Amino acid sequence: xxxxxxxxxxxxxxxxxxxxxxxxxxxxxxxxxxxxxxxxxxxxxxxxxxxxxxxxxxxxxxxxxxxxxxxxxxxxxxxxxxxxxxxxxxxxxxxxxxxxxxxxxxxxxxxxxxxxxxxxxxxxxxxxxxxxxxxxxxxxxxxxxxxxxxxxxxxxxxxxxxxxxxxxxxxxxxxxxxxxxxxxxxxxxxxxxxxxxxxxxxxxxxxxxxxxxxxxxxxxxxxxxxxxxxxxxxxxxxxxx
Amino acid sequence: xxxxxxxxxxxxxxxxxxxxxxxxxxxxxxxxxxxxxxxxxxxxxxxxxxxxxxxxxxxxxxxxxxxxxxxxxxxxxxxxxxxxxxxxxxxxxxxxxxxxxxxxxxxxxxxxxxxxxxxxxxxxxxxxxxxxxxxxxxxxxxxxxxxxxxxxxxxxxxxxxxxxxxxxxxxxxxxxxxxxxxxxxxxxxxxxxxxxxxxxxxxxxxxxxxxxxxxxxxxxxxxxxxxxxxxxxxxxxxxxxxxxxxxxxxxxxxxxxxxxxxxxxxxxxxxxxxxxxxx
Numbered sequence: 001x002x003x004x005x006x007x008x009x010x011x012x013x014x015x016x017x018x019x020x021x022x023x024x025x026x027x028x029x030x031x032x033x034x035x036x037x038x039x040x041x042x043x044x045x046x047x048x049x050x051x052x053x054x055x056x057x058x059x060x061x062x063x064x065x066x067x068x069x070x071x072x073x074x075x076x077x078x079x080x081x082x083x084x085x086x087x088x089x090x091x092x093x094x095x096x097x098x099x100x101x102x103x104x105x106x107x108x109x110x111x112x113x114x115x116x117x118x119x120x121x122x123x124x125x126x127x128x129x130x131x132x133x134x135x136x137x138x139x140x141x142x143x144x145x146x147x148x149x150x151x152x153x154x155x156x157x158x159x160x161x162x163x164x165x166x167x168x169x170x171x172x173x174x175x176x177x178x179x180x181x182x183x184x185x186x187x188x189x190x191x192x193x194x195x196x197x198x199x200x201x202x203x204x205x206x207x208x209x210x211x212x213x214x215x216x217x218x219x220x221x222x223x224x225x226x227x228x229x230x231x232x233x234x235x236x237x238x239x240x241x
Numbered sequence: 242x243x244x245x246x247x248x249x250x251x252x253x254x255x256x257x258x259x260x261x262x263x264x265x266x267x268x269x270x271x272x273x274x275x276x277x278x279x280x281x282x283x284x285x286x287x288x289x290x291x292x293x294x295x296x297x298x299x300x301x302x303x304x305x306x307x308x309x310x311x312x313x314x315x316x317x318x319x320x321x322x323x324x325x326x327x328x329x330x331x332x333x334x335x336x337x338x339x340x341x342x343x344x345x346x347x348x349x350x351x352x353x354x355x356x357x358x359x360x361x362x363x364x365x366x367x368x369x370x371x372x373x374x375x376x377x378x379x380x381x382x383x384x385x386x387x388x389x390x391x392x393x394x395x396x397x398x399x400x401x402x403x404x405x406x407x408x409x410x411x412x413x414x415x416x417x418x419x420x421x422x423x424x425x426x427x428x429x430x431x432x433x434x435x436x437x438x439x440x441x442x443x444x445x446x447x448x449x450x451x452x453x454x455x456x457x458x459x460x461x462x463x464x465x466x467x468x469x470x471x472x473x474x475x476x477x478x479x480x481x482x483x484x485x486x487x488x489x490x491x492x493x494x495x496x497x498x499x500x501x502x503x504x505x506x507x508x509x510x511x512x513x514x515x516x517x518x519x520x
Contacts, residue, residue, distance in 0.1 A: 051413045069415060077413040088272065088406050089457060089466040098403050102414040107396050134461035150410075 002065035004029045004158050004189035005050060007214075009059035012045055019045045022059070023214045029157070030187045032180055033206035033217075034194040037232055041211045043193040044080070047160045050191075051077050063158065073102060076156035078147045080163055086135055092146050093131040096121055099153030114153075121149040124179060141172035148176055159183065161192045165199075177203050200224060249486055252372045255380045256478040256497075258387040259436050260448065264474020265390060266432050267449035268456065268467045269425050272405050276453070277332065278320070278426070280446035281339040283433045285316030287346025287442050290367055295353045302378065305363075309434045316342050317426065343442070363438070370441030370494025372482055383435055390428055394467075397421070402463055441494035448474060451501035455508040477501035 005027040012020040020042040027033060035043045048054045050061045051072060063071035076099070099121070100114040110118075122128040125145040135143070144164055151159055159180075165173050180190050180203075194200070200207060200220065207224055208217035209232040216223045216231075270279050289312020290305050297304035316338050323334045350364045366374060394401060404411045404421040411418050429449070436445050452473035453466075460466050481497030 053409065053412055072413060072415060075413065077410065079407070079409050083409060084407055085272075088463075089461045090402075090406060090463045091461070094402070094463060095406070098399075098407070098410065101399050101403055104399070106400075109399055136461060 002029070003027060003062075004031075004064060005191070006062040006065075007046075007050075007059070008062070010046075010049065010056055010061060011058045012042065012049055012054060013057045018057075018212060020049070020056075020210075021212050023210075025208065025214055025217050027189065027191065027206075027217075029189050030184060031206045032184045032190040032192070032204055033208060034192050034200055034204040035208045035210055036194050036197065036200065037210035037215075041232075043210055044162050046210065047077070047162055047191065047193060050160060051075055074157040076151035076154040076159045078151050078159065078161040078164055081140065081143050081147065081167065084143075086138070086143065088135065090135055091131070092122065092127060092133050092135060092138070093118055095135060095146050096149045096153055099150040102154070117153050118149070121152040122146075124152055125149045126175065141168040144168050144176065145172060148179060152179070156188070158189045159191070161190070163193050163195060165194065165196065197229075248373075249482075251377060251380055252375045252486070253479055253482055255375050255383050256372065256439065256482045257475050258380075258383045259432075259439060260452075260474035260476070260478025260497075261471045262383070262387045262390055262432050262474075263436060263445075263448040263478075264452035264456075264471040265394065265467065266425070266428050267474065268453040268470035269401065269405060270429055270449060271453035271457065271470075273422075273425065275426070275429070276446070276450045277335045279429055279433060279449040281320070281335040281342075282313050282316055282430055283437070283442050283445040284339045284346070285342035286313050286434060286437055287367065288312050288342055288349045289315070290437070291346055291349030291353050291364060294358065294364060295349070295356060298358055305367075305438075306434055309437060310430070312342065312346075313430045313434065317430070346442075366441070367437050368442050369492055370437075370439050370444060370497075372439050372485065372493035374438055379435075379438070386431055386435055390432075393424070393428070397424075401425070439493065440497055444494040444498040447498040447501055448478070451498070451505045452477060455501075455505040458505075458508045458512040458514065473501070473504060477504055 003026045005025070007023050007025040010020055010023040011018060023046070035046060037043055045054060049056055050063065052069065060067055064074060096118040097110045097114060100110050100117060104110065104114070119128060119131060122131055125148050127142060127145050127149060130138070130142065135146070138146070148164070164176055184190055205220050206218065207220050209215040209223060209228050211232045216228045267276070267279065270276050286309035289308035289310070293304045293308025320334055320338055323329060323337070324331065353364055354361055363374070400416060400421060403414070404416060404418050408418045433445050436448065440448055453470045455473050456466050456469035459469055477500045478497050481500040482493065484500070485491040485493045485496045
């Protein structure tokens with residue numbers, strides 16, 4: 001079976017300042033992996049490079065054994081919640097339906113089948129009663145749920161999520177984790193940028209420690225050690241965890 | 242007293258479609274936070290129009306529009322260049338471009354007035370607008386532009402909705418966001434150019450912004466927002482024209498702008514300006 005993601009000698013720089021430096025990793029399919037590291041470690045950049053939003057300076061990322069745009073159709077990206085204008089005049093159902101657009105051709109609008117898929121996804125995130133609600137009326141947790149619903153509608157094989165647990169309540173976090181675990185059990189791959197080291201143990205079985213360079217990646221028990229945390233965050237932070 | 246003669250009917254039909262087009266494209270510009278871009282482009286059309294007036298030795302419609310296009314494109318390129326190569330924010334860049342092009346345009350108009358060319362008054366018309374100069378030819382141009390815009394928006398409805406709402410997600414879905422951005426910007430410029438002689442450089446932006454702003458106060462649904470913006474633009478234009486025609490010495494552009502703004506203020510009061518509670 002092909003790996004979900006193969007990162008080879010990846011270097012990314014913003015205005016000549018390296019954000020990722022010679023990163024190498026092979027991420028297998030059917031796992032749930034947290035990408036952790038301090039601010040400015042290049043976590044979000046790694047996801048954006050994987051979906052070709054950012055062009056690397058050198059190296060490459062292969063998705064399911066391919067490095068061209070067609071593989072992107074198998075990827076669902078959940079951006080940071082605050083990257084969106086939440087005053088935009090649009091309903092919850094319309095946002096979730098956007099996840100079906102790529103599967104439709106030009107000039108074709110979502111029909112009954114797509115609406116059914118979108119409503120099912122909303123039901124999965126317990127937001128089906130909000131289908132006709134304006135997005136400006138949602139709380140932070142509800143906003144994150146509709147992003148997850150939009151990703152679910154895509155029926156992708158790889159889910160890249162940029163800090164999905166920031167600013168959300170505990171029930172929403174538990175719901176999102178259970179959805180992720182269910183997707184993993186179906187053989188889907190989850191790569192999640194995560195900040196909270198305390199919840200790593202309960203949520204993830206794979207970890208990538210990143211601080212411009214890839215410090216370590218692999219199964220939690222092997223990677224989540226004081227030594228690796230000290231390399232990633234510095235000794236003082238590692239001692240407290 | 243209002244007399245519905247043939248000329249007034251042409252003007253009303255022309256303004257109906259122009260207001261509709263401005264409301265429609267203005268709604269997309271509003272959501273893409275490009276309302277001030279429309280203002281800057283409208284002002285930037287002035288020098289091109291004046292230079293074309295001098296070079297074509299008078300008021301040839303085609304050359305004036307061509308001049309406005311060239312001038313507008315120059316402004317657009319300058320805006321993109323400044324955005325990529327400087328640390329200036331967009332509002333600063335638009336302020337610079339608007340002032341430079343409008344100032345240069347006024348200098349060109351002063352120079353043009355020194356030549357004894359026919360229809361000199363048309364140059365000042367471009368600044369303040371005058372619906373009395375509308376003819377059947379203008380009506381056809383506005384009609385074609387409106388139909389083209391409506392057709393393209395209908396065909397690419399979902400793509401425009403997605404790229405306007407979440408351009409990062411749109412790119413991950415394989416959409417060429419830059420193409421849709423360019424498409425909206427070019428349509429914005431086309432609308433401005435066809436509206437210049439009627440509404441004027443200064444007030445064209447009002448016709449783009451005010452209907453969209455009013456529409457946003459009434460609805461939180463994308464399709465209703467776009468439809469209402471087009472409707473408000475058409476209504477404001479027609480009502481403005483009729484007021485302008487009913488009273489002597491009423492300038493068309495300012496009257497249309499006042500009607501559009503009055504409706505926006507009225508909407509603000511009626512909806513209490515609370516955009517978050519409307520569903």
